[in-house]
Amino acid sequence: MCLGIPGKVEEIFDENGLKMGNINYGGTINKACLEYVPEIEVGQYTVVHAGFGISIIDEDEAMKSYEAWEELADHAAQEGADLYGNPLEEVKDK
Amino acid sequence: MKYLDEFRDPKIAKQILAEIEFTVTKPWVIMEVCGGQTHSIIKNGIDQILPKEIELVHGPGCPVCVTPLEIIDKAIEIASTPNVIFTSFGDMLRVPGSKKDLFQVKSEGGDVRIIYSPLEALKIARNNPEKEVVFFAVGFETTAPGNAMAIYQADREGITNFSELVSHVLVPPAMEALLSSPKNRVQAYLAAGHVCAIMGWWEYDPIAEKYKVPIIPTGFESIDVLEGILLAVKQLEKGEYRVENQYLRAVKRGGNQPAQNIVNTIFEIGDRKWRGIGEIPQSGLKIKEEFSKYDAELKFAVDNIVTQESELCISGIVLQGLKKPHECPAFGKECTPSNPLGATMVSGEGACAAYYKYQRIRNG
Amino acid sequence: MADFDIDLMSCPLPKMDYDTIQLAHGAGGKLSADLIDKIFIPRFGNETLDKLEDQAVLNIPKNKIAFTTDTFVVDPIFFPGGNIGELAINGTVNDVAMSGAKPLYLSVGFILEEGLPLETLHIIALSMEKAAKQAGVKIVAGDTKVVNRGSCDKLFINTSGIGIVPNNVNISANRLTPGDKIIISGSVADHGMAVMTTREDLSFKSKIKSDTAALNGLVEVMLNISEDIHAMRDPTRGGVATTLNEFAKQSDVGIQLYSDKIPVKHDVKGACEVLGIDPLYVANEGKLIAVVGSEIAENMVEAMLKHELGKNASIIGEVVNDNKGIVVQQTGLGVNRIIDLPVGEQLPRIC
Numbered sequence: 001m002c003l004g005i006p007g008k009v010e011e012i013f014d015e016n017g018l019k020m021g022n023i024n025y026g027g028t029i030n031k032a033c034l035e036y037v038p039e040i041e042v043g044q045y046t047v048v049h050a051g052f053g054i055s056i057i058d059e060d061e062a063m064k065s066y067e068a069w070e071e072l073a074d075h076a077a078q079e080g081a082d083l084y085g086n087p088l089e090e091v092k093d094k
Numbered sequence: 095m096k097y098l099d100e101f102r103d104p105k106i107a108k109q110i111l112a113e114i115e116f117t118v119t120k121p122w123v124i125m126e127v128c129g130g131q132t133h134s135i136i137k138n139g140i141d142q143i144l145p146k147e148i149e150l151v152h153g154p155g156c157p158v159c160v161t162p163l164e165i166i167d168k169a170i171e172i173a174s175t176p177n178v179i180f181t182s183f184g185d186m187l188r189v190p191g192s193k194k195d196l197f198q199v200k201s202e203g204g205d206v207r208i209i210y211s212p213l214e215a216l217k218i219a220r221n222n223p224e225k226e227v228v229f230f231a232v233g234f235e236t237t238a239p240g241n242a243m244a245i246y247q248a249d250r251e252g253i254t255n256f257s258e259l260v261s262h263v264l265v266p267p268a269m270e271a272l273l274s275s276p277k278n279r280v281q282a283y284l285a286a287g288h289v290c291a292i293m294g295w296w297e298y299d300p301i302a303e304k305y306k307v308p309i310i311p312t313g314f315e316s317i318d319v320l321e322g323i324l325l326a327v328k329q330l331e332k333g334e335y336r337v338e339n340q341y342l343r344a345v346k347r348g349g350n351q352p353a354q355n356i357v358n359t360i361f362e363i364g365d366r367k368w369r370g371i372g373e374i375p376q377s378g379l380k381i382k383e384e385f386s387k388y389d390a391e392l393k394f395a396v397d398n399i400v401t402q403e404s405e406l407c408i409s410g411i412v413l414q415g416l417k418k419p420h421e422c423p424a425f426g427k428e429c430t431p432s433n434p435l436g437a438t439m440v441s442g443e444g445a446c447a448a449y450y451k452y453q454r455i456r457n458g
Numbered sequence: 459m460a461d462f463d464i465d466l467m468s469c470p471l472p473k474m475d476y477d478t479i480q481l482a483h484g485a486g487g488k489l490s491a492d493l494i495d496k497i498f499i500p501r502f503g504n505e506t507l508d509k510l511e512d513q514a515v516l517n518i519p520k521n522k523i524a525f526t527t528d529t530f531v532v533d534p535i536f537f538p539g540g541n542i543g544e545l546a547i548n549g550t551v552n553d554v555a556m557s558g559a560k561p562l563y564l565s566v567g568f569i570l571e572e573g574l575p576l577e578t579l580h581i582i583a584l585s586m587e588k589a590a591k592q593a594g595v596k597i598v599a600g601d602t603k604v605v606n607r608g609s610c611d612k613l614f615i616n617t618s619g620i621g622i623v624p625n626n627v628n629i630s631a632n633r634l635t636p637g638d639k640i641i642i643s644g645s646v647a648d649h650g651m652a653v654m655t656t657r658e659d660l661s662f663k664s665k666i667k668s669d670t671a672a673l674n675g676l677v678e679v680m681l682n683i684s685e686d687i688h689a690m691r692d693p694t695r696g697g698v699a700t701t702l703n704e705f706a707k708q709s710d711v712g713i714q715l716y717s718d719k720i721p722v723k724h725d726v727k728g729a730c731e732v733l734g735i736d737p738l739y740v741a742n743e744g745k746l747i748a749v750v751g752s753e754i755a756e757n758m759v760e761a762m763l764k765h766e767l768g769k770n771a772s773i774i775g776e777v778v779n780d781n782k783g784i785v786v787q788q789t790g791l792g793v794n795r796i797i798d799l800p801v802g803e804q805l806p807r808i809c
Binding site: 136 | 659660661717724727728731732733789790791792793794795796798801802805806807808809
């Protein structure tokens with residue numbers, strides 16, 4: 001359940017007394033309510049579920065998770081094997 | 095798309111898969127709680143590529159699958175009432191009630207509209223003061239803040255022609271109910287990442303401790319799900335059991351406080367029926383007494399509708415991971431995706447619908 | 459009625475007695491004649507239509523003829539990138555062209571709702587004129603009916619089309635052969651998402667453009683490379699997934715799609731992600747899928763890339779012996795998932 005997609009806040013405005021924002025998803029702009037991410041600023045990313053920002057993306061954590069894996073995968077690719085010495089091709093074929 | 099595509103990188107996914115293969119030494123049963131995770135698992139074929147030791151059980155985390163037949167019948171009754179605009183997320187329109195679904199109500203002249211945000215339902219009410227606008231407020235903790243906000247805002251603006259048919263369920267009580275069943279097979283949970291974005295994960299500490307299961311709040315992209323499985327397997331193999339957050343970029347321990355505040359203002363915890371599972375104590379949200387004028391069940395006097403679920407359908411047992419869909423006598427016979435008996439056949443990621451699809455390729 | 463072509467505005471609505479459609483506009487009397495003389499003939503007129511006979515009498519070479527009909531009820535009638543009028547022309551031209559035929563003649567039937575602004579009808583007629591010209595087809599027969607307010611939604615259009623099939627061309631959904639390659643002419647899901655994101659209840663602020671276009675020019679380019687195209691369809695309702703499933707069933711073969719090869723524009727993908735919709739199931743109105751022998755596939759794509767409507771063409775998969783009647787796609791992890799027929803229309807979801 002609970003489809004939530006990260007989008008970038010392009011604009012913040014008030015609508016009927018609620019903090020709202022225009023959120024950019026790969027070039028498509030959709031409106032979302034930002035009442036639950038009150039400290040968010042233009043340029044930050046939020047996970048949006050059913051028209052509500054539910055969480056500000058922690059860019060440092062995102063970077064850390066991704067980079068750690070990428071480094072391992074790159075290293076393995078250069079060596080032609082994964083971390084544990086299995087040839088990469090074998091993994092691919094499973 | 096940033097924060098999406100990089101977490102779908104097949105190169106990294108394969109790397110994590112290799113590490114899972116390296117780590118696992120014996121059979122484990124892991125349940126992914128959330129339907130969004132099930133969707134990702136099926137779409138990416140993760141279930142097909144995992145080492146055979148790991149069995150994934152699709153959990154009850156899909157509002158389509160767990161909303162009881164009775165509530166669907168109430169929705170249909172309200173939507174069929176003259177002068178009502180019935181608004182719903184697209185998910186619920188094809189879910190069969192005991193006689194028909196919301197699409198049929200629409201074809202019979204009911205004004206049934208699909209919306210994306212609960213605030214759009216409120217906007218329809220604002221723009222149509224002569225109509226009664228009802229929003230079908232289903233979902234888990236993730237959706238509750240939005241649904242609560244629509245009532246909160248209606249109250250603030252003094253909009254009186256708006257109400258919600260609420261069928262909100264809470265995840266931790268269901269997870270605990272499954273674990274406490276004597277037939278339980280689940281040894282670790284991937285907890286629903288977006289539920290945790292709202293509620294945090296502190297609630298899971300006592301569950302992990304009491305039932306000795308690793309609980310991993312997990313995201314939804316292929317890398318997230320695989321990493322969630324890896325973290326679970328690492329704990330299982332070492333005999334550890336604790337909450338370990340995989341979805342670091344979106345989930346904090348305490349969750350989203352402003353969202354929890356509005357939910358607690360509008361809703362209170364109560365007993366709730368789950369389709370196929372039955373009533374689980376303290377597992378749902380209902381509208382508080384002081385906001386009862388926004389409760390569609392009272393406004394339209396449908397609280398007396400009682401519906402029995404199909405006796406043929408074993409979706410509840412399937413949801414608990416006790417039986418596989420094809421072990422149901424109705425599977426593929428009385429029950430198919432175009433004529434579903436139970437919600438697990440309706441939802442695209444429902445366990446039965448997924449099995450129905452894949453049995454054909456297996457049979458060649 | 460935002461977003462239509464500025465060219466269409468340069469031709470003002472001829473002076474008429476009424477601003478809106480009346481029941482009498484469909485009753486065969488003076489107002490009917492007015493509508494034909496002032497709106498339809500100036501836009502669609504040609505030597506056949508101008509005769510105002512009850513039928514068109516056409517000279518047609520002694521070839522096989524492709525004949526098709528389609529009805530257009532799109533809501534909203536104006537959407538980013540087009541309107542119901544050009545959709546009605548392009549859609550029928552494409553249905554004819556998918557047989558390899560050269561489309562020649564169209565008929566147009568309007569069902570108009572009483573009260574429809576004449577200005578709206580005029581703008582739609584103008585864009586139909588433009589679309590017919592671009593596709594090189596003539597509108598040779600027409601009909602107009604007016605129904606009571608509420609009996610239809612603004613206007614519906616039926617178009618039928620006739621085209622001439624070249625002698626050596628035999629394109630059919632039952633000619634898929636294992637080994638064949640599957641080609642798509644460009645990015646998917648543009649039209650369906652353009653229409654969906656205009657829906658007010660979904661809060662979108664940006665505009666995705668429909669891909670509505672007549673594909674007969676592209677088909678001509680393709681037939682110049684080889685007349686031996688095995689199968690061809692434009693994946694409209696139900697999208698690429700539905701067309702490929704039809705192919706697989708009719709030819710009793712399997713279809714294997716490669717992973718991540720199907721082009722989707724960034725903004726279209728963004729809208730699909732937000733609403734939880736799979737672009738493979740979303741309608742296109744200016745794309746085609748062709749199935750050709752592997753020996754000519756590369757040349758075919760190369761030729762298509764040079765055409766405006768094929769500039770993002772690519773090979774997306776192949777016909778296989780396994781999994782007869784089923785379409786599978788390889789995921790990024792290297793395993794197959796089934797691309798099934800959709801159950802009903804795609805709905806925005808939260809789950």
